[in-house]
Amino acid sequence: MSENPGTASLSPPQPPGRASTISLQALHRLIRPALVVLPALGLLLGLGFHLTGAAPWAGTIWAVATVPVLGALLIEIIASLRRGEVGLDIVAALSMTGALLFGENLAAVIVALMYAGGQYLESFAERRASREMTSLLARVPRTALRYRDGLLEEVGLDAIEPWDRLLIRRGDVVPVDGTVAEGVAILDQSALTGESLPVQRVSQEAVMSGATNVGDAFELTATYRAAESTYAGIIRLVQAAQASKAPMTRLADRFAMVFLALTIVLAGGAWLWSGDPIRALAVLVIATPCPLILAVPVAIVSGVSRAAGIGVLVKGGKALEMLARVQVLVIDKTGTLTHGQARIVEIRTLSGLPADEILRLAASLDQASKHVIAQALVTDARAKGLRLSPPAEVEDVPGEGLVGTVDGRRVVVGGIRFVSQRVPEGARSFSRDDYAVGSVVVALAVDGEPAGLLVLADPLRSEAAQVLDSLRHLGIARIILASGDRQDVAEAVTVGLHFDAVHAELTPDRKIAIVKTESRNGPVMMIGDGVNDAPALAAADLGIAMGAKGAAASAEAADVVVLMDRLDKIPLAMEAARRSRRIALQSVYAGIGLSVIGMIVAALGYLGPVQGALIQEVIDVAVILNALRALWGPRAS
Known part of the structure; x- marks a missing residue:
């Protein structure tokens, strides 16, 4: 790896208040099951007394079982109001309080049970959705x-x-x-x-x-x-991904305010129109708890987890939503569109030696060199399963080439000029110049005779064309290449690819300028991997870093990190993001629509508080299960 993508400690010191936050979370994990069990037992025990003719005791038991849930809910509401947050928990508190005041204790305990159960189900769903993310932390040695x-x-x-x-x-x-x-x-x-x-x-x-x-x-x-x-x-x-709050969650909060106002208006209107406070109570009950505040975070966390499962780390909900909305792609060349390292693209034989033997002899001698091209030859030879022999009598001329003995044969490997100076026929044999733009040519001589040429280049990724076409299909309207390489190299690499513009020889500040210019055409996604890409990644609406071999700076600046060296993971992550956003909105609209219908029916007097509570909880469970669909889908290979 060229650079490591992280500088954080595996065991960072806890900031002030961190320990208390952890203790509070642990306390919530203990309290939430208890808040489900208490109203459940109270409901069953009260029904038992009611069926045996002791109805007054049944009502008392239902009321007592409701109070702990209502108390915990009021504490949460006060804490939220202090943070400046207003949500639909207020409706739940109003419905339970109203039911107790008007003697509808059975409705009160049902609302308490379903509210506590809904909160517990949401917590369980989020833990299930984030399982792949938290498993990384659990495996820390x-x-x-x-x-x-x-x-x-x-x-x-x-x-x-x-x-x-x-x-x-x-x-x-x-x-x-x-x-x-x-x-x-x-x-x-x-x-x-x-x-x-x-x-x-x-x-x-x-x-x-x-x-x-x-x-x-x-x-x-x-x-x-x-x-x-x-x-x-x-x-x-x-940790950053788990701590962030999605824009869609804030959008849900805005929806919640409108829904809260609508609930109060319908409940108040039903009371004024009919003179019956029970109708107002039924409206409040059927609006509690709201599927809006349950479905969105579950779908978002599910989408982040889904992306992690295919090898793409999305830093939270904000990045996930932007990944679903981008319309312009600005992409780097080296290490992104290409592999970022030299590979053999051609072996030309100038003697009777086969191509594999030319590579084996060159790589065997190059084992003695730390030069990046030498190591590329060694890597390619090993990848082909060739047996490399130990070199002897090695003379290393830094930056030029090597001379040595391999299997008893005198071998010279290096640049054309270096080898030509040591082989009589080298200048004429190695004089061909029809090599690909941007390629590196390594010459090989064996026992004083020209043996072959090895042409290395940073080739285009095999999946590059398909990835760009897939992104077009997903709604990317403009695709721009922004490279620091020479113009002729950039143009040669991109032949046959459908770019709207090709920019080369760019400095980091010029890459930023291109990103800002393209932002006029819609939200911009920048993909890169090097240190020089980090400023543009930070400037883009969404930065994606090729993190498997990329620089630490690019991974830090990016909103999304591809954890393996495969460009085709990006369309898969984009599909997962779009599906999560679509599912979240489906759940929101369906939940609100069904709740409003139920509220209108209750306001007209056709649903009582008990029936309304049961119907609303069916809606809540349905939208949470629908949100969990964001976890599902075919796994990437």
Whole structure:
């Protein structure tokens, strides 16, 4: 990985008041089940007394069972009013209070039971929806096995330093970013990237923290501290996602105010028109609790969780809603539209050696070099399963090439000029110049004779064209390339792709200017991965960072982070966002519509408080279950 996408500690110090917040949340988790059990037992016990002829006792029991729920509700309302928030909990409080005052104790206990049950169901639904997100936190390793003076010691993560050698056992979660030092690592990265199949990493290959070792034990050389590793960055992003409040939730609050006013008007009108306060009570009861305040947060959290399940981390509801609304795409080239690293695109043979042997000999000698092109050759050779031999008698000319012996043969590898100077026929044999724009050419000579040319380039992602077409289909009206690369390279890479404009040789401030200019055409989504993309990601209405190999700055600035190196995850996340928003609005409109119909029927005297309470709770359960549909859908491969 070029840079780690996180700098947060796995165990950050708690800010003032954090401990009390956690205690309050724990208290709520204990109280909510009790508030469901009390009215449930009271309802059953009261019905028992009523059926045996002791009706006065039944009413008393129902009233007593209602009081704890009403008391807890009033405390929540007072706390909300102090924060400047007004919601439909007020309707629930009015309906329970009115039912107790007018002697409708059975209606009161039903409202209390259904309100407490609805709150508990909402809490359960949100926990279910966020399961994939919180599972990341649950898997945080606390200690690691480190080699020290030939012995193994168990140490806390904060004690691990770069270059420490760690033992990763079968079943262990990799605690820090590093490279395989010894052995072969078989890793389950599904919690990080959504990949369903384990991946294999061999000696000197990078391993992300947070992956689970599902193979034999291997040794890892740490390259970052725990606080700077991939997993720490992901945890920080998860915590930010869970803490944010969606614009749609605020939209629901505005709907709630209108609904609250409508409820009061209908209830008051029914009382004035009929002179019967029970009709007003029935209207209040059927409006409680409102599906509006239940469905939206459940759908939003479900959408965020759904995106996490396909390998895309959305930093909360605001980003999720914007992902559903964007109309313009500004996309970077290197590392985004392309893979961001040199790969062999062509091998030209100039002798009788086959292409694989040319690559094997060049990569074998390049094992002695740390140059990025040399390492690209080694990586490609290993990916093809070629057996690399150890080089001998190596002469390394920094930035130029290498000379050495491989399997008893004298090998020269490097730039065309470097190899031509050492091979008599090199200048003429290597003189061809019909290479792709922006490519890098590596020459190889064996035993004093030109052997071949290896052409490397940063190729376009195979899925790029399909992804751009999918985004067009999802409503993206304009697609703009914004690259820092040369104009001729940018144009060559984008041949055949449907861009509305191609901008190249851009500095970070010019990328920001393009984002701001395009904002006149609608909400702008910017996709990038490098440090130079971070300002534009922050300036866009929605910034998406390719976080698997991208820079920490881009992941910090972005609203959405793609946790694996696949561009085709973005349309899937966009579909999930649009579906979540659509389901949330469906639940809102359906819930409000059914509630208003019920309120009108109650105002006309055709529904009593008890029937109204039962009907409203059926509506509440239905809209919550509908909101949970945002969790469902085909999993990405």
